[in-house]
Amino acid sequence: MSTELLSGFTDQARGSAEAFRVMLDAMAQPGRILPLKPDFAAPAPLFDSTAAICLTLCDYDTPLWLDDSLREAAVIDYLRFHTGARIENDSSQASFLLCTPATAAEALARASIGNAEYPDASATLVIQVPDFSGDRLTLKGPGIKDERAFTTAGLDARFWALMDENHQLFPLGRDVYFAAPQEIAALPRSTQIKREGQA
């Protein structure tokens, strides 16, 4: 089976270094949309960008949860082979949660927020979005000079309400990457999110 597996980074050390730098910049500058185009093709419906995040960060120390739409044999085999991460069935036990807009609210609600003494012991969500158009948001907080406009597609009101709660939990909370096929953006727990029409 592993002979049929699609490959990961051509050069793991350099490929992951370049991918990580994009992920670090995205987390440090919330809402900034940055290109993340690894030199490999991930098995659909996993985006190349999502795969780059997993191959850069995940290993046997980081249980991985996937929503039903991503839980395909080809994806699971690929992630297991290239990361060594355990595929977790209970989303509350996962370090990384891969989901789509339809499942994002439920995944966010269940994901670990860490604890008061170790707020870093919390989950990171990767939400695959078709592109960065749609809902208009205004962001404020660390990493943002004054304010930043951000748009992303397909996420419902319940998700944004939960993201607001997530920010209120600071310093506890989850951190979120949005992954379009070849671009990413991040919203850490420290970011205050205002939706259009909200006071």
Added chain:
Amino acid sequence: MTTGYNFAYLNEQTKRMIRRALLKAVAIPGYQVPFASREMPMPYGWGTGGVQVTASILTPGDTLKVIDQGADDTTNAVSIRKFFVRTAGVATTEETEKASIIQTRHRVPEASLREDQILVYQVPIPEPLRFLEPRETETRKMHALEEYGIMHVKLYEDIARHGHIATAYAYPAKVNGRYVFDPSPIPKFDNPKLDDCAALQLFGAGREKRIYAVPPYTKVTSLDFEDHPFSVQKWEEPCALCGSTTTYLDEIILDDKGKRMFVCSDTDHCRKAQEKAA
């Protein structure tokens, strides 16, 4: 570049672990993320924490600057720079504006940093409450509950004893209105540069196994009192080499009769200022 090493020396598993810690550190500004520090081919005190952070963020296209006490040519700075040339094949520079990553011990460059730059600090003791409370379990609790009273008591004892806050280095500050943190043993003169800085600032403590961060444009407020506001070091005379009156100056003893002069500690900044004046 020497082969036989992984890119930037550290193995991929170690880098993954440090990279996860770095992302959480950025998401929780000023909070100290524990990480499993690795043995590096240099002694503690030579910046093994900073070196591990730099190794984990470095890409082949980076240009690295390393400074120690503001200077690029000290033994420590030179050996760290050589280490990354050898293990990662990166370009190096002594010019602040040409660097994409700057690793530093004891100073923040005088030139304003940009969004496309990252400043990596070498940290000996990351816990600002450590000399007041030796137990890690207790300092964790104090951070969790935002109980920073003893820090103020310490600074107030300074005032009672000296008439002013005597702490001049590693001056504690609050990040994003939440965590009190140690900006590393930089002079308090540099504390205002951390506030609202355009560059990402990362801190690595190797022996103590902690990583923390200040994202760009984040509020960093030095602790003080209404009747004793925070203030920075000042000098009576300008830099003897470039004439600057706005930089941090080192005292240089010129002879055994006590003749001395004051010069910029940031050697790149001083050289640029001299070139501009010439």
